[in-house]
Amino acid sequence: MPRKGMRSLCFSSPKTLAYAISRFPSPSRSTAASLTPRPSFNESMIQQTIAAAENMIVKWNPDTSSFAKVTSLFYEDRNEAMEFIKCVNGLQKAMHLMVTENSGSDNLVRSQNLMQIAMKRLQKEFYQILSTNRAHLDPESVSARSSRASTRSSTSDYEDDGTDDDIHAAGDCISEVEHVSVTAMENLRLIAEAMISSGYGKECIKIYTIIRKSIIDEGIYKLGVEKMSLHQINKMDWEVQEIKIKNWLDAVKIAVKTLFNGERILCDHVFAASESMRESCFAEISKDGANLLFGFPELIAKSKKSPEKMFRSLDMYTAISENWPEIEFIFSFESTSAVRSQALASLIKLTESVRTMLTDFETLVQKDSSKSPVAGGGIHHLTYYVMNYLTCLADYSNILADIITDSTPPSKLHLPESYFETTDSDDTPAPALTIHLAWLLLVLLCKLDGKAKHYKDVSLSYLFLANNLQHVISKVRTSNLQYILGDEWITKNEATVRQFAANYERLGWSHVYSSLPENPTAVIPPGKAKDLFKKFNSIFEETYRKQSGWVVPDSKLRDEIKISIERKLVPIYREFYDTHRVTLGAERNLGLVVRYAPEDVGNYLSDLFYGTGSSESTSLSSSTSSSNRRQSRSR
Template identity: 30%
Template structure:
């Protein structure tokens, strides 16, 4: 689009004046120029010339008063068009007086003044044509440029007219700017309230939401759009007719040389719109210090909101802004890409500052999953950003180059933030090693139950494996220097799997150490069985973690469990079984040694009482393991006791002697075994056979 240079005279607003000459003197600061006298002289000269041509003073006296013969805008426009056409064609232009220029400027002012707050000013008379108002503005812009060029060439003929036309042009641009901003903030067409009272929704009323870009000290980046209460609704789309109006306004501003103001207004309005969209999703920018000082529950909520807002911004808001830029600035493709790149980069950097606070937070295991969620959000939008970068790089003009540079910078920032989040996630996961090593409590868990560390770590790893793919990617990208030590073992070639296996081995070793805190070897075996079974069940119950751990590890842990079981059986029940054996001491040369037999029953009863009292208080929380233990005990002890009882019970006389030594029947023994490992400590009652 060709730019038309305009003299650098600008005012701050568009408003009609009560007296044309006073307004010129006030807005244009003409100083000592005696505008009233000049205009009167010009009018008098014109009247004198008309009188001479008509034959003297009688014609002048009979002339129609000037006020009654004021030409309309169409007539003046035709005269101006002829003047401009001659200039374009290199011909000598027809003479245009200062009075004509003043009348044309006044007619344009009068044309625009009543249109403020109305809607039909932007409606074209025919499809495909520019609205009449914009056509008038383009005409006065071209006139201003032509007069400025004439002035620059040394012709001072139109000094006052140049100031007058340029002043009106500037106020017209301010008017268009306000309308442009209003449409960009609200794509729906605002209707004027009957009677014109109150805020009509016009550009004039709404333009107070931002500083004027034409005025001194304008700071468009500080504009604030009022909050809509966080309704969460998406911004209304821009109808085609609104886009057509925006494009026509932009072209008019560009033609007048106001492209800088046009782009600034567009950027301010759309930045506000993006901020409002984020606010509607609940996202409010907070300082790094505020985020870091939040309790974790508040941080967790903020991160969840950020993720939702970030995905929405990249996947919905920015594509919409890209399309709007392309449509509004259709005749300046490179500029459209540059404006969108500026919008996208600003919006993303605004949101990425939040990640700095997340990375600076004190590391803790429970924060891993939210950090991974943020990592995934940034990773998943990479294809969208890559498409933005490719579009920005299209073409080789200055706008395309600037857009490509900004989008490349944004891509770099996203990659950098993703890297820091990945490093933080890897560090949090690796910190679990230190947590396991530091957990060296000297107090054993009562009853040999599952240790809290086992429960915590296995459930943590289970949830961690829901992020298996992401963590594999993180660990591949951010390998630690000592990762090569894991090569060749479990998880070889997969740093995440190697790290997870390392954690499991550390936990296993930690539990082995804790099992030695128990004075009773049988309870030590129960503790290892409980924790080993819990670990195995969690692994087999999670396809994700089972895929990482592998079947070989699970088989090894199953072997360990069987060994713990054997150790328990040996430590507890081998001694009891020895009491039920006739090892040549009870029967000597075919005769039962009654005292020895009495001692055997006595020791058996005491052993069972001790087992019931102590192991009834032990805990086996896994019902299947509990059942397996009871069945295996009963399968060994109950038949042996029934056999022993069948062989030697008749050697006691019925009555008190039997009651004293044979306190348990086979059924009683089964009942005792069924009460083991449920956490209830009781002593064996006296029973009768």
């Protein structure tokens, strides 16, 4: 509220003086009420009011009293401080009356001089309360107190002597420290209302903004948020950037819920008498710190992209989104709309950055050019990388759903049409996030399909595909991907794993199965039986030796494959062994012909898929017991 030259009224003509004072605001509870005509005070009553005000104001004039110069009115005697405020308000009322009844009175100039002295005193008190109560008026204390005790409504009429009683009543429910905070806030509000109603709002705001802005700026600095340029961020290593982002993530929670929230509460309370002053004051205090805080994510979003930035970008997006209701409320003034705009700009830039990084991630997968087959048909490094990445993405499913909703659907270039088969039951379109993550998995599976062709042994290529798809399913089952992709996706791909495993078994073991007669108990000459035993020994040993270095990391899949092979091989071999070993009883060197008992075959199968052997070192003989092999492997 601008002052209308109150300090120069004593040098004005009576006409000018009457006009200026007619614009002087009333301290009453209602402006409308203050303009209502009242009965005239007689000269004696005006003189008494001025005299009482003069005694109090002069007593606390720091220019004429050494006591008043070093002593705080509000800390020395709060009851007397209330009387001082009443005298100021009484003097102001008397000045209004003099303007309407006797604008040429010498008492008007006298009253104005007293008012200037009083305002100087109140400015001093206002500054002292703000500066000496920094600890009690810190945003954390104010915001914590506001959650337990609502600030009382603004009161301009100090004829009610219950002010102290109200404060003491509130103090009974809170700690001593909070009581000091409450008292300081009340004192600041009383002074602010008196100064604003007397036309000194500008001076009041100037003192307040200087002190409180320094607290905001200091708080932002202590939270680790510093002013940086895009050039500086681009020059940082990712490890340094990540530290900055972590600091920001911790800082934004405290800044929104405590720092800015506490300052808004304090500002609203102190300047409750003027909405326009509340707004301009809080905007001046908070805008620099808030724009610095909410501008940081935009800088990160504009900086160089890399896959590892994805999750920190999503963290920042989440932080702003979750705090948006508080941001919108705290910075609800029109003059703080730039702060809201900056927070929204950061959200928009983070959205664009995340979409770009998703596209870059897909491109990275598609461009993977590693051609060396994984030893033993194990899990490819690309599978590990992609699944770890996607399971982490799935933890941000709610945020990602918002970000991806309006994005362009993934392109189907470079993938076979068979990957896009849908059932007739797909009546409802899948959510955008489901489509996008399923698409990224298809890109991975296509790459794995191409890498499987690098194996010279076709059966091993199918084992490789089974292993990798099983790993994908396992990661889906144990993460939020399960809820995004759904049970149908899992069921469909589990069937594909079984098909891969069946293809491996058919190509890798059919020649072992076919080395035994279809009817193992049929009567055949001893010579033919001998040849069949030798044939089985040779093919089984070759197959085992080749596959002893192959792996199946998933224990469930490993057991399923071994059980399937064992059920097809061991019972037939057992029948053949039991039937024809007797016919070869007279054969010299029988151990070289019949090398394996059925139990040995089963034990050798049980040792498969751990990747412990190699084609160069592995040899089989009937004299090597399964217990010896297991003991050797365990050591």
